[in-house]
Amino acid sequence: xxLNELPLTDEILxxxxxxxxSSVAIATSHEARVExxxxxxxxxxxxxxIELAEHEWILLLDADEWLSQELQERLQQWRQQSPSADxxxxxxxxxxLWQWQHKWSKPVTPIRLFDRRTTRMNSVPVHAALQCSGxxxxxxxxxxxxxxxxxxxxxxxxxxxxxxxxxxxxxRRFLRLRILVYPGFAxxxxxxxRRQFLNGWxxxxxxRSAAFYxxxxxTKAYELTRKEQNDQSLE
Numbered sequence: 001x002x003l004n005e006l007p008l009t010d011e012i013l014x015x016x017x018x019x020x021x022s023s024v025a026i027a028t029s030h031e032a033r034v035e036x037x038x039x040x041x042x043x044x045x046x047x048x049x050i051e052l053a054e055h056e057w058i059l060l061l062d063a064d065e066w067l068s069q070e071l072q073e074r075l076q077q078w079r080q081q082s083p084s085a086d087x088x089x090x091x092x093x094x095x096x097l098w099q100w101q102h103k104w105s106k107p108v109t110p111i112r113l114f115d116r117r118t119t120r121m122n123s124v125p126v127h128a129a130l131q132c133s134g135x136x137x138x139x140x141x142x143x144x145x146x147x148x149x150x151x152x153x154x155x156x157x158x159x160x161x162x163x164x165x166x167x168x169x170x171x172r173r174f175l176r177l178r179i180l181v182y183p184g185f186a187x188x189x190x191x192x193x194r195r196q197f198l199n200g201w202x203x204x205x206x207x208r209s210a211a212f213y214x215x216x217x218x219t220k221a222y223e224l225t226r227k228e229q230n231d232q233s234l235e
């Protein structure tokens with residue numbers, strides 16, 4: 001994220017989890033308010049940042065998310081009007097390894113602009129998301145997400161995220177059936193329903209990666225379940 005893209009904000013808050021690079025110095029040079037909190041999980045970290053903010057309306061961005069010029073102009077227009085909703089989804093356009101996703105492929109639309117009095121993070125340990133109890137609308141402008149720059153980085157993230165998801169109890173029902181069926185479903189959902197086929201080989205790799213992630217998530221959960229059963233049998 002470039003702090004130069006946030007000229008319209010009344011406050012820039014950066015929540016640092018103990019970085020050892022120049023992140024804090026860069027944030028400070030842009031007159032950002034820097035707070036520090038040891039990382040626990042994604043949900044708690046983001047919720048803490050929301051609570052630390054001085055204002056009720058918040059634009060929440062990850063470090064690898066960027067505001068397109070179109071979105072900056074749309075936010076300018078939004079600020080000049082009275083809000084028509086309690087939270088807004090942004091259309092996130094992904095960088096797929098070596099190219100931006102095709103404009104006709106289906107974007108992810110996370111809530112990113114919201115009134116914190118009606119919106120908070122859910123408790124999912126991985127892929128935590130904002131949930132709003134009020135009206136939600138979508139702003140028709142692109143939020144750019146650079147994500148993983150190469151396959152190596154993508155596989156590392158898949159491995160880490162699938163381990164986190166395996167700990168989540170709701171992922172442990174019908175595990176053997178999920179291992180058999182869900183990876184294939186995940187591939188076709190990405191390739192056809194999200195129209196990754198429009199992105200050529202980058203889209204094919206993204207869809208295969210989604211299938212691999214689903215496979216790892218459920219096989220790791222199955223492994224944990226079997227280990228827990230073995231431990232109980234030894235007691």
